[in-house]
Amino acid sequence: MNGVSIKYFVITIASIFVALGVGILIGFSLNSEKFVQKQFQQQLSLIDKNLVELKKENDRLVKKIDEYKSQINQLGKINDTLVNAYLKTCKSNAVVSLIVTSTDYSYNDLIDFLRKNQIKLARIVKIKRAFVDVLNNKTSDFPEYKLPEDAINTLMLYAVFDMKDDLITKLTEKRYIEINRLSGEIADTILIAGGNTLQNDTFNAVDRRFIEKLKNINDLNIVGVEQSYSELNYCEKYKSMGLDTVDNVDDLTGKVSLIELIRGGNGNYGTKKEANLLMPNTFTSIEVSENSLKKRRESLLEQYQNIQATNVMP
Structure with a gap:
């Protein structure tokens, strides 16, 4: 009997402890849930x-951006006004080829800009990619000519003096070049419009050869x-x-720099x-520009007459 009583007592005590444990666990769970809910609500409040x-x-920031946009628009209008005033005041009678x-890149916008601002365009010569083969003597289309010398000379004489020969015609017909003759005047300024992608560096093959030949013409204004x-x-x-150079001729400041170089200024912008500078910080006076242009034209006319008389190229 005593053994049964002790066993029953032990089971009863164990049941009590189990019940207490379950109660504590349930109580802790309820308290934990309330704690988590409270923390969650605090976080939501903080996030809100x-x-x-x-x-x-x-x-x-949106308001500030709108203010900056308005300021930029105002500055753009001011810049346009100042540039237009400069272009009207500092007109040039230069003749440009x-x-x-x-x-790789088109210069149609530059051509439109020059025309819009009454810069006299004499001739436009566009070099095609296949022209490199002509300069490197890798084509059989011109067996009667000495390449690359004849090709460079004939394009130089055409661009500057409007002297056109059979080679120019053949180069055009075979689509090695594209030409647009706008006037027969002697060009006192030559613009070399270059730049290519990394996969197409033709400077030494094309640009260098043109520049070396053009620099043999005295007083010719050459701008890159x-x-x-x-x-x-x-x-x-x-x-x-x-x-002299302008490396951002597609920008407004670059266009102003170009006009100044056409007028006879100097620099790399x-x-x-x-x-050296974003754009010129001083501008050539009208008198200095006209005197410089007069000197160039007189010199170029004399050289043109000598070429015609002696048939010897510079």
């Missing part, structure tokens, strides 16, 4: 507060230009050959490492 602050900051050596997004910086190479 932060969202309100972020919305206020976003509204402030454009040689586009780049085969490229666009700001050109992968290869041709203006750095133009500068090394002694040319733009945004790349070869540039």
